[in-house]
Amino acid sequence: MTSGSEDPTALRLRSATLAFGERTLWDRLDLEVAPGEFLAVLGPNGSGKTSLLRVLLGLQPLTSGSVRIGGLPAGKGNRRIGYIPQQRTIEPTLTVRGRDLVGLGLDGHRLGLGLRGRAERRRRVDAALRSVGASAFGDRPLGLLSGGEQQRLRVAQALVGDPALLLCDEPLLSLDLASQRMVSELVADSARRKNAAVLFVTHEINPVLPVVDRVLYLVDGRFRIGTPEEVMTSETLSELYRTPVQVIRLADRILVVGGENGAAHHHHPAEETP
Numbered sequence: 001m002t003s004g005s006e007d008p009t010a011l012r013l014r015s016a017t018l019a020f021g022e023r024t025l026w027d028r029l030d031l032e033v034a035p036g037e038f039l040a041v042l043g044p045n046g047s048g049k050t051s052l053l054r055v056l057l058g059l060q061p062l063t064s065g066s067v068r069i070g071g072l073p074a075g076k077g078n079r080r081i082g083y084i085p086q087q088r089t090i091e092p093t094l095t096v097r098g099r100d101l102v103g104l105g106l107d108g109h110r111l112g113l114g115l116r117g118r119a120e121r122r123r124r125v126d127a128a129l130r131s132v133g134a135s136a137f138g139d140r141p142l143g144l145l146s147g148g149e150q151q152r153l154r155v156a157q158a159l160v161g162d163p164a165l166l167l168c169d170e171p172l173l174s175l176d177l178a179s180q181r182m183v184s185e186l187v188a189d190s191a192r193r194k195n196a197a198v199l200f201v202t203h204e205i206n207p208v209l210p211v212v213d214r215v216l217y218l219v220d221g222r223f224r225i226g227t228p229e230e231v232m233t234s235e236t237l238s239e240l241y242r243t244p245v246q247v248i249r250l251a252d253r254i255l256v257v258g259g260e261n262g263a264a265h266h267h268h269p270a271e272e273t274p
């Protein structure tokens, strides 16, 4: 846990509202996330998931309310935050190596430019590559790696600076089911080891279900926060979507049928289990 003088919460939103013009993305959101906690952020397209991460990164001011990261106001370049941005395809011609990408996660960390600093930088990058099982391909050009391998490196980049808060924006998109599980577990294990809190934006709860502590579900300005058992019910989701939604539990999976976003659960064929 954190020392006594620090804020015991990794992040705290109080009555946080974000609106663009007439459109309110979320209204009076109260959220506290503890160190080591894994929060999945769910919701249909345009419900404000990415905007929430941008607020925490200090890139987007709130319309009203307050935000604190480890007790401090959100601000740009916060080294306590690790960030996995929404995935872009890496050009196959990109010759930058994985370890260079991971090293970018140390920019802004004052390790010095001398020999000592360079050695320390290398030691940390090597450790981060090892922690995601990427040592074998860390020296290969990024563009030639598979989606799952690239995603491991993005996780390593986000973790190399030892963040207290890890923000992940749909890191599972376009990965096959096995890679989705692998990346989810990697993020959860690494964060838990360092007692870092995780906000994990995803369309699909199933790959993260085994590691999720709580869910924040955003729909059209409304939201619910709770354990998956509390939030992922027909009653709660029907209320949120204001239309009948059926939640079906099938073995260890949750199927959501109906709701304006019902189809979103089938947008990404890679996410479906045979």
Ligand SMILES: Nc1ncnc2c1ncn2[C@@H]1O[C@H](COP(=O)(O)OP(=O)(O)OP(=O)(O)O)[C@@H](O)[C@H]1O
Residues within 6 Å of the ligand: 020, 025, 043, 044, 045, 046, 047, 048, 049, 050, 051, 052
């Ligand atoms: N700076 C801005 N000015 C005006 N509108 C914005 C701004 N930033 C985001 N929006 C709008 O807010 C809405 C929410 O966007 P956001 O990217 O947060 O949604 P999301 O839940 O992450 O969606 P997706 O699942 O599609 O990624 C969108 O309709 C977007 O166009």
